[in-house]
Structure formats: C-alpha cells, structure tokens
Amino acid sequence: MPEPKQPEKLIDDKGVRIDGRRLDQLRPIKLEVGILDKADGSAYIEQGKNKILVGVYGPREAHPKHIALPDRAVLRCRYRMAPFSVDERKNPAPSRREMELSKVIRESLESVVLTDLYPRTTIDVFIEVLQSDGGSRCAGITAASLALADAGIPMRELVAACAVGKIQGHMALDLSDAEDKYGEADLPVAWVPNANLVTLLQMDGILTTNEFEKGLTMALDACKTIHGMQQEALKKKYLVIKEVAEEREETEVVA
C-alpha cells in the first residue's frame, strides 16, 4: 500500500495534534490478558493503531542446553513484526532493527523477573507486532509484563513503557507513526515504578538537555498511568476467573 502523505502540520494553531490529542495525552490503550491457549501466559495491547500480541513460555528446560545458566533462568526475548504490520511489506527474515529491539526489550525486563528461582531454565517472551503505529517497542514491553504475570512467573513488579517525542519544536507524548516519521525526536522509555529504575532508554533525533529532562518527566508520568491500566487488566482477568470459578461451584452445588 502506498504510504500516507505527509501532513501539512503536526500541531494546529490550537495546540491540537493530527489525531486530536493534546501534547501530553496518551493514545487510547486497550489491554487484554490470557488470550492464547497454548502459551503459558499471554497478553494483547492496542495503543493507537498498534496491535501487539505477546506470548510467554516457561520456565522450561533450556534448549539448546549450552545456553543454560547455573544460577538463574535465561530470559529470552524476540520482537518481531508481521510482514503486513507496516505500510511497505516487511521481509519475513529478521531485520537488524528487530534484533536490536529484542535485546533492549529483554534488558528492560531482566531486573523485574525473579530469574534466580529457576536456574537452568529459560523464560521465553515472544512479541508479535501485528500492526505497528509508532511506539511499538514500548507497547510491546507493557504487554510483555502482563504476559509474564499471566504465566505466573514471579516478578518484583510490572514494567510500564511509553515513548515521548518532539514535534514541531514541542515535546509530545506517545507519538503516532506520522508524528514519529515527520517529527524531530523519539525517546522511548521503560520504567519500573517502585524500584524507580528506567530500564529502557533510547533516543534518536535532536533534543536539548532541557527538552530531554522535560520529556523524561512526561514519559514517566505516562508510565505511571499505564502501570495503573496494567494492574486493572490483571485484576479484571482474575475477577473473571474468580467469577467462573464461583459459577462452577454453584453449578456443582446445583448438580
């Protein structure tokens, strides 16, 4: 499909962005937990037009064996874009970008997973970007945290992630595809709120040190919001499970 044309302005005279958002406003986020059958844990996120599915397997026996570690589980992570997820079809062979993002996403999750409980095993996180719309690595981390929790893997806390960027000279939260493409900078951030640790940080474009500081604050605030949504999504899942369990109990009583 031909790419959409470049918009004339990314922000209008009233400070409103092309999709109607304010500068500090997140795109609509939809989170679902436990939607795959075979995976040990799974989650789905929609953030703007991002549609990302995450499946988690493990802890399971390391394969091949020589990657196993004697004192902790090996965390493995694959970030992958479906061929149809972007404007121009992506070749299915793994790209250098996918390999880099797999690494930084893994590193953003390592510190929260209690890997020392499961030596000689692997915990595998598969992030499948079904549709990409700017900020997919952050949305992937947000969903991966939920999928790990859904798999019952002990974690210190959930990791939340969000990007901030610069468009037409202003710092703006959670850039969409067009804003990312025609904007001036992109700053993806992952945050572990209670430990107060930024575990993913990348940047491209041009930012002054002041802009960086302002942007970082905006991103961490957004991470806080997203962290709340994550907890809601988990609660909802367990609520449903509880209800189902109660229904069953009733049925059993009836029967």
Place this chain on the structure above:
Amino acid sequence: MPEPKQPEKLIDDKGVRIDGRRLDQLRPIKLEVGILDKADGSAYIEQGKNKILVGVYGPREAHPKHIALPDRAVLRCRYRMAPFSVDERKNPAPSRREMELSKVIRESLESVVLTDLYPRTTIDVFIEVLQSDGGSRCAGITAASLALADAGIPMRELVAACAVGKIQGHMALDLSDAEDKYGEADLPVAWVPNANLVTLLQMDGILTTNEFEKGLTMALDACKTIHGMQQEALKKKYLVIKEVAEEREETEVVA
C-alpha cells in the same frame, strides 16, 4: 537452454499423445539396482527422460544425536534436483519445492520400512534427479524402494509410484514434462500394493470427483505394473550376484 515450444495439440485426432503413447500407457522404464560403490544401497531409474539416482545409507548412528528416536529408526529423505536437470538452470540452494517433496516422499516410504528394528539410528535416502521430465517424485519413490531393498533394510513390501494427469480434457497416465506443463491437472500417487494403502497423494490443477476416481484407478493399475518391474530388477540383481557367486565357486573349484 531455451525451453521447448508449446505443442499445438497434446493429443492428436487418433487419441495419440505427442510422444506416441496411448492415454493409459507408461513411458519406457529402465531400472538398475546396486550401481553405487560407497552407498549401502542404490538404484537408478529412467522413466521417459527422467534420470534419477538414489543412494541409501543406514541403519547408522544418528547424527546429530538429538534427532534420534528411542523406539525406531529415523527415516531421512532428501529429494534434490541437479542444477542441470531442468530447462533453466536450477540454483543449487534447496528450494521450497524440494523441501516439500522431501517430506511427502519420506512419508510415502515410512510405513513399509521396519524402523522399529533399529532404534536410535537413521536410515538415509538421497534422491538425486539428474534429469527431470515430469513425474520425477514418483520415479524417485520407485527407485528409493529398490535402493532401500538393495541396502538390505527390512521392508514390508516395495512402494511403487506413478502420476496420472489430465490433458485436453482426458485423464492420461504418466505425464511427460510438456504434458505436465500444458495440461490441466497432475495427480502423483504412491501405492503400497499388499497393504492397499495410498501413501503419497498430491494434486494440482482442476479435476471433477469423477475424473479423480478414474485417474486414481489408472494410477493404481500402473503402480501394479511398476511393482512387477521392481521385483524383476531385484531378481536380476540377485541373479547376477548368484551367478557371480557360482562363477567364483567354480573358479575356486578349478583353482
């Protein structure tokens, strides 16, 4: 080399095909057994202009070890076309077609080999298409059965294979290259006669269910004929061996 031109008609007014055959007639078939020195078993088939060499190794130690099975031999199969076997030179890298055919050919042979006699080993079947002329997967199966027998690998019975197709609206046996290319359907079949099991069946093109049934019957009849030729070829080989043995005995007596 430039490809041959499309013939005006595949069947003439008298029902005769471009190579002079009737609709239910096989191409000339030549079978030889035991023609390679290093392989444990081998066979060569010419069917029309197909020239196919099959070598079998095994049962031998599985390598790499992790593919071994505790209760049976692993059957391995590789179907491969020489770069010079087709009109336009084939790139030596394995094609998706070769990978698919390796699989279906292996599956056509699995049920006749007594693999449970040789746990933790592999039995390797290498099919080299030196020249291809339509129906090469079937000719490969016919020769592979002989090569397995020549290697002394215990088998329930020999597998015979033959394709049938549709040209100019008629079901016709054992399509040649040109008939396959300009015809309407191709239906390769492998048959295990005594067990009465069709162990390879593929189809492309368009067939009515009636045509399919008619074609299947033609193919199975041809498989019966080919099965006879296979047994002859084996007998001849053993006869030769017997004669050589007898000659030797005589020589020894003389000496």
Place this chain on the structure above:
Amino acid sequence: MPEPKQPEKLIDDKGVRIDGRRLDQLRPIKLEVGILDKADGSAYIEQGKNKILVGVYGPREAHPKHIALPDRAVLRCRYRMAPFSVDERKNPAPSRREMELSKVIRESLESVVLTDLYPRTTIDVFIEVLQSDGGSRCAGITAASLALADAGIPMRELVAACAVGKIQGHMALDLSDAEDKYGEADLPVAWVPNANLVTLLQMDGILTTNEFEKGLTMALDACKTIHGMQQEALKKKYLVIKEVAEEREETEVVA
C-alpha cells in the same frame, strides 16, 4: 574508490619494476610481534601496502566439542579481508576465496605446530587483512608463524612464505597488486626451511616447467630471507621484554 589505471609497462627498459624494484627484490617488510592485548599471541606485518594483523588463541577447550580430536589439537584458521582492504569494498560475508585460503593457510602451518601436545583443544589463528596489496596469503602465513610463537605454542620451526610471479615474460619476486593483476602468473609458496618442505603451493596463470623451477628457487631464496627477519622480530620482542624485566628489577631494587 575507482581502481588505479593499468600501467603501460610493468618493467621498464632497464629492468626496473613500477615500484622501482629489481626482479628478484622483495618489497619492504615490517614485522611486529605481540601487539594485541587480549589475544594469546599476535603479530603484524607490512609487506608493500599489505597490512595484516594476526591473533592466536589457544590451546583452549574445543568449542563446539564435537570438533575435538582425541590425539592432537585441532588447528583452526580464518583468513579474512576487511571490507575496506581492497579497491572495491568487499562484502563482509565470507567469500569462497576466503574459505579456500583459510584452508590452504591452515595446511601450510599444520606440520610445524606440535599439536600432539594438546589433545582435545583448539589452537585458533585469525588473520585479518586490513589492507591487501598482492601476496596477502603469504604475508599472512609469515605473520601467523610469529603470532603462534608469541602465544608460546611449541613449534618445530617458523614457516616463511612469499609469492613469485611472471610479468612481461619474466619471473619476478613478490608481486604487488598491479603486477598480480596485469601479470601472467602468480605462484605463492610457503616453506619450512629446516624440514625443507613446501607446505603451501598454488599457481594460476601460465608457466612453463622451466619457469616454474626458476620461480620456485626464487621464492625459496626469499623465504630464507624472510625467515631471518622473523627470527629478528622475535628476538627484538624478547629483548624488549628482557629490558622491561630488568628495568622493573632495578626499580624494585630502588624501591
């Protein structure tokens, strides 16, 4: 960068080559030993515009294990050209030429290394051509011998190597890039002087048997010269080490 143009003549009326050398004259050679920190042994050679770095690791545990040999060390060798080492940028993927040269260089070194002292280990020789100027495989062997010695790996003796070639109908020593490209033949030779064994020999171009014999003699004479330089380079290195050791001793006395 565009390639340099073809010179009008490779030898002028006075028998002088384009870089001012006589037919039997080597290019300037500079040898350095022990210049890398992490490698167990290393050497650097400049021969003409060739700039080649060699690092040696080992004897170390074989990895993957299945390549290990029960009665000797496995010698491993990789000859590699940096992308920027040649006129037209070389693709970083290993070329067939690099694979062939890795093999013949390894085979030129095998007989001098006392591999039976270190069964089940590997000794790894990495030859990195940073700039290539004709005769790089020979210069690589000359440096590899030094790097092996620097790593403290027991050797029967050093291997020296040099190419000879034919330009404008004359046998000439140690061809440069332009001479190799526009000349008529190239004959790289590696020699183990005391065992009197030619352990690398390749040829391309056209040579009469007489020219071959003459060229071989020229190459072996040059190898003798280079062998002397190799011994000097090693002596110099140990001298420096000795001096440093003595200085330290003095310092320690003072302190």
Place this chain on the structure above:
Amino acid sequence: MSFTPQLPPVAKLEQKTVIDLVANGKRIDDRAADSYRPLHIQVGLIEKANGSAQVSLGKSKVLVGIKIETGTPFPDTPDEGVLTVNAELGPLASPLFETGPPSEQAIELARVIDRGIRESKAVDMKSLVLLKGKKVQVVFVDIYILDHDGNLIDAASIAALAALASAKLLKAELKGDEVVYKPGLHPLPLNNHPVAVTFAKVGKTIVVDPVLEEEQVMNARLTVTIEKNGNICAMQKGGLSGFTQDELKAVVHLAVQKAAENRAKILAAAKG
C-alpha cells in the same frame, strides 16, 4: 532434509483414549466424525494491510494479512501478476514450534494454500499487470499462526480466502517509469473461492477437522481443496501411513460438502 519428527511425549494412556473414542464414533471434544469445530471469522483487523482475516477454529487461531505492491513479473508469465504465499509457524503459537527459518511444516502449509489459490485461478492475475513484462502488482499472502490446536491448514485456507475476498486496493497506473495511485479503493478481483478440507485417519476411522490430540495419534492426513464449482483444485496427503482407494473416494465426496458449508460462512464474513 526431511526426517521423521519427534512427537511430544503424550502419555500412552491419553493416546489410547483419543483412539478408543474415535473407534466408538465419539471424539475427545464431543464432535461427530464429520463435524468442524466452531468457526469464527473476522475481517479487516489490520488496517495497514490491503486485506486481513483472523480465524478461530476451535482453539486454533490464524491471522492472514494481504499486501499488494508493485514488482516485476516472472519472465515466463509477463502478462500476469505475482502471487506469493508465506507462512509463519512461530514459537508463540505452540511449544512445538521453534524460531529460525521456515520449517518443512511451514513450507508445506504455505505451498498447499498457494496451490489451492493458484490452481483454482482465484486471483485474477491478468488484472494485476501494469506494463506487460515490466511491472505488475504482487499479492503477498502472509499466514501468521497465533495458536496451534490442530488443523492449521483449514484455518489458514479459510483465513486466506476471507482476507482475499475482503481485500481492497488502490488503482495503480504507470506514468512513465513511476507508479501513480488513483484515489478510491477497489476490491481485489477474485474469480474463484477455493476452500481446503482436511481429514485425519485415526485408527480405522476418518474424521474431519482434527484437533491437535487427534493429529498426534493419526495414521495419515488428507487435505482436499474444493473450488466454487465443486471440483478438486489441490490435494495433499500427510502422515506416516496412507489411505485405501475406497477411503479416498469417500473423503473427496465429503470434502465437496464441507467446503461448500465453510465457503458460505467465509463469503458472508468477508462481506461483513
């Protein structure tokens, strides 16, 4: 090289249960031998694709995306567009799947779906030519397996047809060397609607739409793809054993009926 696969260590007892049930005319999920699992089809989820469909067949889940781009025709078919089918059986969907280049199972799946579409002439390949021999439209059919609970071929076939039938493209034209797109979306021209129907032989019984547990104990598998007029346009046998001639005849007739039922659902969903 293809080799006998290592099946996961399903308990012998469990295997026996599956086989015994089928022998007694029952199945592990209470279906009849000739019944499909519940089928759900949703089209248009992927806005960036020209067409897309997500299909659930029981717990098996497949997403297909269609992308249409300009490219070069094959030298031997200068007056036709290009069709490419690719399948990803990624490790997300099953502990049986691994990372790495496409497995033989993925290649077989893609090629069976490809044959159904190609042999039935489903996509109007002539309509995809921009400049004969030089520039054509290329239709990429990318099959993404999300959850593997058996019978991926049928789930993928259904999703591929639903995605193609709901695909839209901009009209492209050549102006000199460059491709220019005219406004307005048009449906991708389809001439046929192939549907794959897959059977498994468990013990001596043949069941349609095998669930994963049935696939793991089946003797053989047969896929029959039926085009809109009830003719066969592709077949593929799989598995370590085979079928008798009579079984094949029976299966083909059942395939015609099942394909018609599923085709109706697919086209209804694609119209949305």
Place this chain on the structure above:
Amino acid sequence: MSFTPQLPPVAKLEQKTVIDLVANGKRIDDRAADSYRPLHIQVGLIEKANGSAQVSLGKSKVLVGIKIETGTPFPDTPDEGVLTVNAELGPLASPLFETGPPSEQAIELARVIDRGIRESKAVDMKSLVLLKGKKVQVVFVDIYILDHDGNLIDAASIAALAALASAKLLKAELKGDEVVYKPGLHPLPLNNHPVAVTFAKVGKTIVVDPVLEEEQVMNARLTVTIEKNGNICAMQKGGLSGFTQDELKAVVHLAVQKAAENRAKILAAAKG
C-alpha cells in the same frame, strides 16, 4: 532471539574488588569516575580507503575504514546518498567474540554509531546525489574491533568521526549511464560531529568510559551521543538493570562536557 548472555567466570573476589574500588571513589586502573583512559587517534593508515582511523582507548583498539562507492538511493529518499554502518566484533579481538554472522552486540554497536551520525545529519547526504532517484554515492562505515578491553561504543564512535572527518573522495559525475571520476581529492562534506559518551553504573556509582572488568560487573550502561551544538542526538541504555531519573539527568550533563573534550581531540587528529 536475544537471550541473557553467559558472562565469563570472573572470580567472585575479583568482581568484588572492582565494585568496592568504585564504591570508594577509585577504579581498577586508578582513574577518577569521570575520566577517560588515554586516547590515541591515528588517521589515514588505510590508503585504499577513502578515510580511516585507528583509535586506542586504553587497551581497546578499533579501526574504522570509509569506502565511498556509487549505488542506488532508497526509494523513499531519492535525493539523498546512502549511509551504511557495519561492525565486526571478530574473534581476534576477544575470547568473548565468536566467528559467524554479526552478534546482537555487533548489531547494537553499529546501529548506535549509525544513529549518532544519521540523526545529527553529520554527512551531507544531499551532496552525494549524482542523478536524483537513480544514482548516488554510498558511504560505507566499516568498524573493525581489534582489541576489546571495554567501552567499544565510544572507541568506535571516535574512530568513525575521525575517519569521516579525514575522508577524501574523487568528484564523480554521470556521463550518460557511466560514472566518471574527475581528478583531485575533495573532503567528504560534514555538517556535524557527533561523539558518543558511555557510562556504566557499578554498584551505585556511575563511571565514564568503563574498562572491561567494570562492564562485567556493571548494573547498567548508558550511551549519550552529543552533536557539535551540545544537543543530544542519540541515546542507548544497555545492561540488566537501569538508572534513576536523577542519575539520567546528571549523566546527560556530564556527557555534553566529555563529548566536547573528545571532539576537540578527534578534529585535531583528523586535520593531521
């Protein structure tokens, strides 16, 4: 797939020494937390390259070569040249490196250097066009690691800038279809001078230019690339843990200062 790396078995005692030293404001090689190791830059070693630089940062050693060739622009940037950054972390440089296709570490290194150059618009990409949309000059930046004693990113960034700043090229022109070179070497037009500065968090302390022993015990790593006006043009966090917001602010300010110091040395060396 990325997975938790297997670190070499450094003795626990040795690790503790490194951490304790840093905690006490010292370092294993006697530097201050905010000091670089000795930096040596040599340009022009590789005469066959358009530009080259060898950099030693302590015992880490990196060689960068620049080759400029004609090629085709990307379809979406027809009026710009092409820049390609590639890194080899070969087995010569460290027992930690293996033969084979580029590791994720090599890819990350190359992409971080690439981002610094690209985002700061260091190379004047417009000046590399020979015929819009058809023929442009391609700048290959090949990073070759020779000795790995830590902080390869900064050593590579410094070498890349020195090589680019000292690169020369023949003026190329198109005559019909063919590229013709005019005599005389011209400098490669540079608009900016990005310099990467890398920090490691060891225990609770942050040090600049980590040596290998520090990298092997660090909690996290941060690279900040600063362009000539003191703005940030690339960042990359690595390592298994992270940084607090305050730490990040402090690090960015220190990066601006360190980048300026190193930039001066690079440009002086490039001028020769």
Place this chain on the structure above:
Amino acid sequence: MSFTPQLPPVAKLEQKTVIDLVANGKRIDDRAADSYRPLHIQVGLIEKANGSAQVSLGKSKVLVGIKIETGTPFPDTPDEGVLTVNAELGPLASPLFETGPPSEQAIELARVIDRGIRESKAVDMKSLVLLKGKKVQVVFVDIYILDHDGNLIDAASIAALAALASAKLLKAELKGDEVVYKPGLHPLPLNNHPVAVTFAKVGKTIVVDPVLEEEQVMNARLTVTIEKNGNICAMQKGGLSGFTQDELKAVVHLAVQKAAENRAKILAAAKG
C-alpha cells in the same frame, strides 16, 4: 573457519598396510606409482544440458553438466562472458559428505577446476558477448560427485573438459531488449584443454591418482593442471605436510606426461 578434519577411524593396521605397500613400490589396488585407474568417459547423457559427461575413475564417479544462459557481465570485464564452476559433494557419494552448504572441500575442488579452465583461457569468453557491458552468455559448469573413492579433482577435471568439449549451444542474438535464438546447434568455442593431474605423497613415495585409502594416509597432495601446450596453468597443494623442492620438480614433469595421455582420451570421448 577452516579446521583440522576428523578422519574416519580407519584401523591403524589397515593404514600401515597401505603405507607399507606404497613403500615397497606396490599399491593397494596393484597399480604402479605412476598409473591411473581405469578411466571411462561418457558424454551427452543429460539431454537438457548444453553439455554433460560422466566419468568413472576406478570406483570414483563424477557427473558434470554444462548450462549456458544469458546474463550480465561483470563490470570489470564488459567484453567477456561469465564462467561459473560449482561443485556438489553430496551425501549420496560418501559417508564422509554431509548435507548443507558447500564444505571447504567442495569449494576448493570447484575453485581448482575453475582456475584450470580460466587461466588456460579454455572457453573463448569474447565469443559469449551479446551486447558489450549489458548482456552476455553465462557458462555454468556444475560438478556432481556420485561416488567418492578418491582423487575427485582429476575425475572432475576430466569430466568438466569432456562436457565443455562436447557442449552445444544455440546461437543467441539480441533483438532490442530480448534474446532471440537462431535454429541450429553450434559447438561451444574452446581454445584450450586443461587437464588436472593429482599426486599424493604416501610415506616418502609419490603416487598419481590416489585411491581413497591412500588419501586417508597421505602426507600431502599436489594437483598440477597442464594446458594443451604442456605448460602449467594451475597448481594446488593440499594435506597436512608438504613436498621438497626436488619432489615438486619431478611431479611437474610427470604431470605433463599424464595430462597429455588423459587429454587424448577426453577429446576422443568428446568427439564421440
């Protein structure tokens, strides 16, 4: 990366027998040190190839097929056709061979055959040009090893020359952009006839045409390729040890003689 190969565990006793025989002027198959095994050459087996030859050298068996197709010349030789030599040492031919990408042994074999043909200017490369710099004929020489009982280089060299010498091609012409073939087959123009002769040093003795058992105990191997005028056009030493200067001189002279004998047989077989 090249590494010391793992030889199959031939019993020590068997190895000693082979070495002792050679030391006593005999060989395991009763040949003289300077004798070839029986040589059979058959051309034209593969009708779909432009040329083909199957060669048996004792029990070693090699098939070579030649395909000639149109393609693009290399930029630095716009007025020459293209020659490509490729070798398959497939698992059919020997338990020593494995599936997978070409081994270093296959690459060496192909490159030695390639050098012989290329350096002797055997194929008239100028005659293969259809449009200078744009379109030429490409000669593919594909070497297929069928049975490996030693000395594959000579068997392949003989088969390659026989296949080239018997190759036929249609005259191709350019009409506008398209390649048009004129009726009538013409022989591929050959200017030279290179023949490889391979020696093995077993113990202190040098034998020609080593059988597999001799290759497995040899100290070193030398291939000398001789063109039609008796000059050397390629050499390649293999194996873990080497040759003395005197041995090399003797071997080269013997090669000239053996090549002439084999060349006569090849050209006779190629004429049919």
